[in-house]
Amino acid sequence: MVNKDSQNRESNVQLNLAGYDQLNTLIRENSFSKVFILVDSNTHEACLPLFLPKLETTLEIEIIEMEQGEEIKTLETCDSIWKVLSELEADRKSLLINLGGGVVTDLGGFVAATFKRGISFVNVPTTLLAMVDAAVGGKTGVNLDSLKNQIGVIRPADLVLIDTQYLKTLSANEMRSGLAEMLKHGLIRDEDYWTRLINLKDLDAHDLDDLILESITIKEDIVSQDPSEKHLRKSLNYGHTLGHAIESYFLESPTKSKLLHGEAIAAGMIMETFISMLQCGFPSEKQERISKAIINIFGAIPLNEEDFMQIKNLLKFDKKNEKGNINFVLLSDFGKPEIDCQVSNENLDNACSYYLNLN
Ligand SMILES: NC(=O)c1ccc[n+]([C@@H]2O[C@H](COP(=O)([O-])OP(=O)(O)OC[C@H]3O[C@@H](n4cnc5c(N)ncnc54)[C@H](O)[C@@H]3O)[C@@H](O)[C@H]2O)c1
DSSP states (O other), X not given: OOOOEEEETTTTEEEXXXXXXXXXXXXXXXXXXXXXXXXXXXXXXHTHHHHGGGOOOOSOEEEEEEOOXXXXXXXXXXXXXXXXXXXXXOOTTOEEEEEESHHHHHHHHHHXXXXXXXXXXXXXXXSHHIIIIITSSSEEEEEETTEEEEEEEEOOOSEEEEOGGGGGGSOHHHHHHHHHHHHHHHHHHOHHHHHHHHTOSOOOSTTOHHHHHHHHHHHHHHHHHOTTOSSGGGGGGTTHHHHXXXXXXXXXXXXXXXXXXXXXXXXXXXXXXXXXXXXHOOOHHHHHHHHHHHHHHHOOOOOOHHHHHHHHHHGGGOTTOBTTBOEEEEEEETTEEEEEEEOOHHHHHHHHHHHHHHO
16 A cells, blocks of 8 residues: 655645545535545446545535447546436536546546536546546547547646555456556656666565556656646657557557557657657667567557558647647657657658668
8 A cells, every 4th residue: 555645735635645534624614515436347346446435525426427448438428427417417616536547537537627617526546547637637638539638628636546455356467558647757767766667576565656656757747847738748648649549549540459558658768768869869779679679578569551651641630749740759868858849751661660770
């Protein structure tokens, strides 16, 4: 159980690790009218029975279940949840608790931020990825068809409650997916953290607490310096320009099996580190080590040249783009991000060829 507290004053997010007391105090002190808990089909079964006994309130509690999975992160799902909230007479003093992975916290946060112009919400992330990244920092939103996170707002949760007990039922693949975002934190901030992650023997929930806390601290520190993503916060998108395009490509393909978010980001980090070496002087020896380490953990996604043509087309929808330019975050070294970099077609093609040759 993680047992350290941290406070993000800038965004007013109170991050309380394993803080059920904090949650119960929040509910007691805010005279909420009703509590709604948003779960997906898996967290309903695996996490809700652990969560409910921790809630100390006499308020009426309503459970809202959505299906699981990235395909469900859409405005249509929001629409059905807004309607359920309305039918159940949610008002502006209602509290929404998002109990789930990044899909539930992204979508639930957006639902709460927009329902009746905004109700309070709490994130209780239940995947590694949501604990170290998605549930923290206030980005909420949904996909537009298969295009990632095109609709959304930045609105920090009233509380983010991390309890690593939930990880006990998470599959090994989903744990690995979360590791990708932790590795990103190492790349953009701290080589020593990266090295410790790479040398982990396994991804058991045991012993992960300190590493999770470190990731959250890195993210919170960056977000607190640039909450509305004008500059430094963009570094958290490392690996995501190509990673999101790959994820969208698999999401929209009728024939390809779905990729997990972290798997796509892992491939994105390999290619963007390669481009960093070509363009920003990222040391080539480190670039090779990073590539090998990521492939050792995630393997290479089976892709061909035709796939990359389509993936490159999807780059034009990236949220960081401005005035028709595709903006990448690159690195000149571990912990040295360069923001709003334009990448030539040639370097992009070289990175794609490099990745193809890893297969
Ligand atoms: N807002 C942000 O800053 C941010 C950052 C990174 C990623 N994201 C988003 O997060 C999403 C990915 O999040 P994710 O990887 O958590 O995906 P997810 O929410 O789809 O969860 C992965 C799977 O694990 C299941 N699950 C969740 N908790 C479980 C538990 N404790 N035991 C068993 N099964 C459990 C879910 O039902 C789902 O099937 C993507 O949509 C991505 O865009 C957002």
